[in-house]
Amino acid sequence: MIAIALPKGRIAKDTLQVFSQVFGEEFCFDDRKLVLEKHGFRFMLVRSQDVATYVYHQAADIGVVGLDVLQEQPCSVMRLLDLGIGKCRVIVGEHRDTPIDYLKPKIKIATKMPNITLKHFSQKAIPIEIIKLYGSIELAPIVGLADGIVDIVETGDTMRQNNLIEVETILHSSAHLIANTNSFYEKKSQILHLCALIEKHLKL
Ligand code: PRP
Numbered sequence: 001m002i003a004i005a006l007p008k009g010r011i012a013k014d015t016l017q018v019f020s021q022v023f024g025e026e027f028c029f030d031d032r033k034l035v036l037e038k039h040g041f042r043f044m045l046v047r048s049q050d051v052a053t054y055v056y057h058q059a060a061d062i063g064v065v066g067l068d069v070l071q072e073q074p075c076s077v078m079r080l081l082d083l084g085i086g087k088c089r090v091i092v093g094e095h096r097d098t099p100i101d102y103l104k105p106k107i108k109i110a111t112k113m114p115n116i117t118l119k120h121f122s123q124k125a126i127p128i129e130i131i132k133l134y135g136s137i138e139l140a141p142i143v144g145l146a147d148g149i150v151d152i153v154e155t156g157d158t159m160r161q162n163n164l165i166e167v168e169t170i171l172h173s174s175a176h177l178i179a180n181t182n183s184f185y186e187k188k189s190q191i192l193h194l195c196a197l198i199e200k201h202l203k204l
Contacts, residue, residue: 002041002190005060007048007069011086011175015064016043018083022201040190052077052178061183062191068152068173072113077178081195084202086175088154090116092167095141100148100167102126110140111150120150120170138162 006012016027019041029036029045036043046054051065052075064083068090090113094100100107110131111117121128131146138158140146150170153159159166177195184191 001037002062002187002194003060004041004043005046005051005054005063006043007051007065007175008045009048011048011064011066012045014085015083015175018085018198018201022197049073055178055180058180058183060180061187062177062179062194064175065178066173066175068113068116068171070176070178071171071173072115076181078181078184079176080179080184080191081177081199083175083177083198086173088152088173089169090150090171090173091153091169092120092148092150093138093141093153093159093164094148094167096163096165098141098147104147107148108146109148109150110137110146112137113150116170117150138164 006015019027023039025039027036027038027043034045044054044060048066048069051063052070052073054060055063055077056075062080066086066088068088106127106129108129108131109117109121110133112133112135114130114132117128117130131140133140137149137151140149141164142162148167149164153166179191
């Protein structure tokens with residue numbers, strides 16, 4: 001049995017679709033169930049920020065997680081494969097009418113990714129104050145809570161519809177397959193076989 005942690009939402013759906021296509025049968029969670037056992041796999045649905053924790057503690061052998069999430073909360077897990085799904089970018093954004101004034105002694109950046117944000121601006125020697133938010137980041141510069149944002153962009157619709165523009169891209173992200181180090185060695189042939197099947201399918 002291989003235990004697999006999936007992040008609730010689109011990435012879980014897309015990953016299960018890949019499994020359905022690879023194994024020729026449907027992988028689908030029942031209603032509000034958080035565990036699905038099928039074909040020698042135990043899938044579990046968790047918050048995306050928790051995937052690496054489940055894998056690190058070996059509650060899951062492998063997991064699917066965005067590079068952005070891994071970068072924000074570095075965790076000692078093995079990176080196996082880029083699944084090429086859940087593609088997005090982490091960007092710096094500002095309001096079209098009130099661009100970030102870099103001459104200010106300290107600019108305020110709203111984000112749900114404080115670690116990526118701090119690292120990015122400290123590498124540029126730009127002093128910032130983090131305004132930690134949990135969602136609707138784009139609202140912050142509109143109402144004067146922050147001078148700019150660091151956030152995820154997928155289609156760009158949220159930024160466009162709220163009159164925000166991208167200043168720069170910090171990171172290109174996509175969902176990766178990760179593994180617990182012990183699990184990898186204990187179940188090496190099964191995990192590598194699974195990776196090979198998925199990789200072959202992704203290249204088709
Ligand atoms: C994410 C992100 C942006 C939006 C980008 O938010 O923080 O707000 O998606 O997507 P787009 O470029 O396709 O418009 P999410 O949907 O996770 O909601 P949140 O506001 O709760 O963070």
